[in-house]
Amino acid sequence: MEGSTAVAVDGTIREEVEDVVVRFAGDSGDGIQITGGQFTLTTALAGNDLSTFPDFPAEIRAPQGTTFGVSAFQIHFGSREIRTAGDAPDVLVALNPAALKVNLADLNKGGLVVVDTGAFTDRNLKKAGYEDNPLENGSLEGFRTIAVDITKNTLEAVKDHGLTQKEAVRCKNMYALGLVYWLYGREREPTVNWLNEKFGKRPEIANSNIAAVNAGHAFGETTEASGETSAYKVAPAKIEPGLYRTITGIEAVSYGLVAGAQKANLKMTFAGYPITPASGVLHSLSKLKQFDIVTFQAEDEIAAVCAALGGSYAGTLGVTASSGPGIALKTEAIGLAISVELPLVIVNVQRAGPSTGLPTKTEQSDLYQAVYGRNADAPLVVVAARSPADNFDVAIEATRLATKYMTPVMLLTDGYLANASEPWKLPDVDAIPDFPVEFLSDTEDFSPSHRDPKTLARNWPVPGTPGLEHRIGGIEKSYETGNLSYEAANHQKMTDVRKDKIDRIAGDIPNQEVTRGDAKGDVAVVGWGSTFGPITRAVQKVQADGHKVSHIHIRHIWPLPKNLGSLLKKFKKVIVAEMNTGQLITVLRSEYLVDAQGLSKTSGQPFKVSEVEEAIREILGK
Amino acid sequence: MNVATPPEKLTVKDYASDQEVRWCPGCGDYSIVRAMQKALADIQAPLEKTAFISGIGCASRFPYYMATYGFHTIHGRAASIATGTKLANPDLDIWVISGDGDALSIGGNHLMHVLRRNVDLQYILFNNEIYGLTKGQFSPTSKVGTRSPSTPQGSIDSPLSATEFALGCGARFVARGIDALPKHLPEVFKRAHAHKGASFVEVFQNCIVYNDGVYDHFTAKDVAADRQILVEHGKPLIFGTDRDKGIRMRPGIIELEIVTIGENRITEADILVHDETNKSLATLLAQMESPVFPVAIGVLYCDPAETYEAAVHAQVDAEKEAYPKPDLNEMLRSGPTWTVE
Ligand SMILES: Cc1ncc(C[n+]2csc(CCOP(=O)(O)OP(=O)(O)O)c2C)c(N)n1
Ligand code: SF4
Ligand SMILES: [Mg+2]
Numbered sequence: 001m002e003g004s005t006a007v008a009v010d011g012t013i014r015e016e017v018e019d020v021v022v023r024f025a026g027d028s029g030d031g032i033q034i035t036g037g038q039f040t041l042t043t044a045l046a047g048n049d050l051s052t053f054p055d056f057p058a059e060i061r062a063p064q065g066t067t068f069g070v071s072a073f074q075i076h077f078g079s080r081e082i083r084t085a086g087d088a089p090d091v092l093v094a095l096n097p098a099a100l101k102v103n104l105a106d107l108n109k110g111g112l113v114v115v116d117t118g119a120f121t122d123r124n125l126k127k128a129g130y131e132d133n134p135l136e137n138g139s140l141e142g143f144r145t146i147a148v149d150i151t152k153n154t155l156e157a158v159k160d161h162g163l164t165q166k167e168a169v170r171c172k173n174m175y176a177l178g179l180v181y182w183l184y185g186r187e188r189e190p191t192v193n194w195l196n197e198k199f200g201k202r203p204e205i206a207n208s209n210i211a212a213v214n215a216g217h218a219f220g221e222t223t224e225a226s227g228e229t230s231a232y233k234v235a236p237a238k239i240e241p242g243l244y245r246t247i248t249g250i251e252a253v254s255y256g257l258v259a260g261a262q263k264a265n266l267k268m269t270f271a272g273y274p275i276t277p278a279s280g281v282l283h284s285l286s287k288l289k290q291f292d293i294v295t296f297q298a299e300d301e302i303a304a305v306c307a308a309l310g311g312s313y314a315g316t317l318g319v320t321a322s323s324g325p326g327i328a329l330k331t332e333a334i335g336l337a338i339s340v341e342l343p344l345v346i347v348n349v350q351r352a353g354p355s356t357g358l359p360t361k362t363e364q365s366d367l368y369q370a371v372y373g374r375n376a377d378a379p380l381v382v383v384a385a386r387s388p389a390d391n392f393d394v395a396i397e398a399t400r401l402a403t404k405y406m407t408p409v410m411l412l413t414d415g416y417l418a419n420a421s422e423p424w425k426l427p428d429v430d431a432i433p434d435f436p437v438e439f440l441s442d443t444e445d446f447s448p449s450h451r452d453p454k455t456l457a458r459n460w461p462v463p464g465t466p467g468l469e470h471r472i473g474g475i476e477k478s479y480e481t482g483n484l485s486y487e488a489a490n491h492q493k494m495t496d497v498r499k500d501k502i503d504r505i506a507g508d509i510p511n512q513e514v515t516r517g518d519a520k521g522d523v524a525v526v527g528w529g530s531t532f533g534p535i536t537r538a539v540q541k542v543q544a545d546g547h548k549v550s551h552i553h554i555r556h557i558w559p560l561p562k563n564l565g566s567l568l569k570k571f572k573k574v575i576v577a578e579m580n581t582g583q584l585i586t587v588l589r590s591e592y593l594v595d596a597q598g599l600s601k602t603s604g605q606p607f608k609v610s611e612v613e614e615a616i617r618e619i620l621g622k
Numbered sequence: 623m624n625v626a627t628p629p630e631k632l633t634v635k636d637y638a639s640d641q642e643v644r645w646c647p648g649c650g651d652y653s654i655v656r657a658m659q660k661a662l663a664d665i666q667a668p669l670e671k672t673a674f675i676s677g678i679g680c681a682s683r684f685p686y687y688m689a690t691y692g693f694h695t696i697h698g699r700a701a702s703i704a705t706g707t708k709l710a711n712p713d714l715d716i717w718v719i720s721g722d723g724d725a726l727s728i729g730g731n732h733l734m735h736v737l738r739r740n741v742d743l744q745y746i747l748f749n750n751e752i753y754g755l756t757k758g759q760f761s762p763t764s765k766v767g768t769r770s771p772s773t774p775q776g777s778i779d780s781p782l783s784a785t786e787f788a789l790g791c792g793a794r795f796v797a798r799g800i801d802a803l804p805k806h807l808p809e810v811f812k813r814a815h816a817h818k819g820a821s822f823v824e825v826f827q828n829c830i831v832y833n834d835g836v837y838d839h840f841t842a843k844d845v846a847a848d849r850q851i852l853v854e855h856g857k858p859l860i861f862g863t864d865r866d867k868g869i870r871m872r873p874g875i876i877e878l879e880i881v882t883i884g885e886n887r888i889t890e891a892d893i894l895v896h897d898e899t900n901k902s903l904a905t906l907l908a909q910m911e912s913p914v915f916p917v918a919i920g921v922l923y924c925d926p927a928e929t930y931e932a933a934v935h936a937q938v939d940a941e942k943e944a945y946p947k948p949d950l951n952e953m954l955r956s957g958p959t960w961t962v963e
Contacts, residue, residue, distance in 0.1 A: 041958055044960055045960050047962065190958075239962045240962065241961075241962050242961070243955065243959055243960075243961050244959060244960050244961070244962060245954070245957055245958065246958075255950065255954060258950055267710070269706055269709055269710045288948075288953075289938045289941040289942070290938075290941040290942050290944070290945035292938070293938070294710065294934060294935075294938060296705070296709060296934070298702065298705075298735075299702075299734075299735040300731065302702065302732075303699070303701075303702035303705070303731070303732055303735065304702075306695070306696075306699045306702035306703045306706065306732075307702050307705050307706030307709065308706055309703055309706060310693075310702065310703035310705060310706025310708075310709075310710065311706040311707065311709065313693055313706070313707050313710075314706070314707045314708075314710035314714065315710065315711065316710040318710075332696055333696060333699065340693075425962075426951075426954055426959070429950045429951045429954070430951060463670070463673045463691040463707070463711065463714055464670055464711060464713060465670060466668075466669075466670040467670070468670070469669050469670060469689055469690050469691050470691065470692070471639070471685050471686050471688075471692035471694065472692070472693055472694070473685070473686075473692075473693065473694025473695065474678075474694065474696055475694065483641065484686065
């Protein structure tokens, strides 16, 4: 929480703050994600900039009340530009002891804890692993607390609506929401409307939930009157005018693929195999069949990438999505796509650790896999998204490059970006330039290996076209005829042309810009992917102290922008911050011989702004 | 009156590509490619609509020798690539070409799924009971005791039956052919082609270099008539040099037995009539092994059902009908939105 002053709004004394981080936490059955979603929408409507991050338990039905069954949702909102879901919460809403136990250590000093005392029964305390009640043993010292029997108050608020006991208890998340609404002076109306719409067929449920929201809100007013708690105001942020919605990374990448296929004037063949955190792409595209999309849940990732490639062979846009372990399985087929030069988009929603690792935690450790991870000299294009909404643009760019250059493109995103959401200024899809694909139809002097002299992309003859019957395959083929060739000079030439084709793409992507700051200075902080938010905020904070620090965020990982090498040389020091043990830094060192320093984090959690900030200050201090 | 000029008739030669065939002289694959070219000429398959998609192995070189579209892919995965191709363009006529290692070892998973999904394509498995291309290791169909570079003391693992596997996977068309039956094999291919859905054909193929003569025990001229039975729908299961041997259910037990017509008061009426829609019978026939039984050749099972790609496209079409002219701009704006002034 930054910058506080007191103001009076609607008779309530509200302390004005610049930005706040609130974390809702409870049992996975407590409706935490819904609560977070509603608070997000209302906060967006109030004009704040925001960023959110849900944190689900890895277990599907973890035993109720246990620490590993805790579900959380964090939102960071403010009157300034918000780029991350926040380092540490200022407010923790804990609906049971396990939620308190898991999250309390993260709370900022002096932060506010809202607890449901009704859930702090001996049984629940035991399940959470508490020996004695943290509400009574001084554990909450140093924090401000609103301890309220949310369970009991909720039951009381909904008692006239005829719900079963179980249904009634389920309304307690709405009570908590109402209380937090009061805390930040939020309108209840959007949630009331949403409840009425969602439970249209069961008005008793809608009305109970509304009653719970109101009761929570009323409780806030009462405590305020009694002087126990103060309320806050977060003024609207200066946000670019326009029409907005919130969007998660998974939604954005899916819509971006649809847009990309439209721009390429292609139908889409999407094939996937369920894997956390990438399954969402398969799920969301399966609901978009009206856009001429065939979705296919294959028997494994190998079959999925192969079916996607088979789809490209037939003249559609072949797309597959997975996470690290699944991408590993796809590797051989990606090599085939490189060899036969067909377009293919591979979405890698990265997750933490080798092997199964931490499936629900985030990391950026598949950069080597994307850039180098194939047998033989097998170059492809790698692009990376930097924020949830950015996945949309990057998916279009991936499609453009795949179809224009007849090459596989790997789109790197990650578990954090996939699940996090942010407000998105809606683009006019029609205004995005088209890049329509032209299939070959001219039979004269036909060879499947003829290529565009400029892009080096081979032509795309699609089965079904009379007169263009030909054979392709993974065996080395003649540069001239496309027929099998075991000739030494030809293999040299084909290897060179495959590399040259990808290298030339550097001339068809934007020059590297400085994301924040000057194009020269003392320190450049280089990042890629989801570290965008924390890096840019950290750089902003250090710049505010007058330091010559810049942020360079790389979207095109391979090939790299043409001017990147010379740009980096204009800084005395270069820091590369990434959520791996130093992968981009290796690439940059090897490409540009730049003496960069790494800032690495592999805890499964995104960087905190403070961590990046400290690293910059340290290097500046030297 | 206008008379439409009849389209030029394609001959067997028109289906052969100009590429030099690189199989070992005497390899059974030669007869299979000829049988295929004949079958395609017989059905006048349009070159541009036909695609051969193969994995890796000697057998999988096949597409290079056909004048149609062809895709020589990676080891074991042809079925998956073909599934994507068929989903993307259901008008294409797809043949998957595979070997016993390609189909049943590295690609066993994909074979299983392409069959159970019933994707409309023809899957031709060239079974030579050996890994030809990698120089002769035993394969999942090799008999126990097969000596090979990797099993100098003889192979230990039990072989599987490709045909029984296919039936077990839920294939709706299962047939067998032999490379050395140049008249019969094109007919099997034509039946496979006529079947809507996944058609599985096991072709017994001789690898003259690494497994020469593995099928002699039922394909050699002197024994063929007694050790093979060419099954035909609606015809009694009769075989033998004198066509006096028949197959019937052993009374009181679910088992086939061989009987001789004219002995023990057995007449033709006692012989089972082949019913290719009967899966239990197909399974029993597939299980018959030489020398105790004749090896069943021909269409063992054919019972069409809706194809996978038709069902997939029915869903796509239903969505397109429910949401005609979908507009992405509209879609993106369909949920909660707000305006920042
Ligand atoms: C991923 C991979 N593993 C192994 C190989 C080597 N390999 C090529 S063909 C083959 C086996 C071929 O046997 P089969 O499928 O029976 O075909 P045949 O050569 O007998 O026709 C193997 C193991 C390969 N090409 N790719
Ligand atoms: S190794 Fe065997 S299967 Fe392969 S081409 Fe030679 S004979 Fe045919
Ligand atoms: Mg073989």
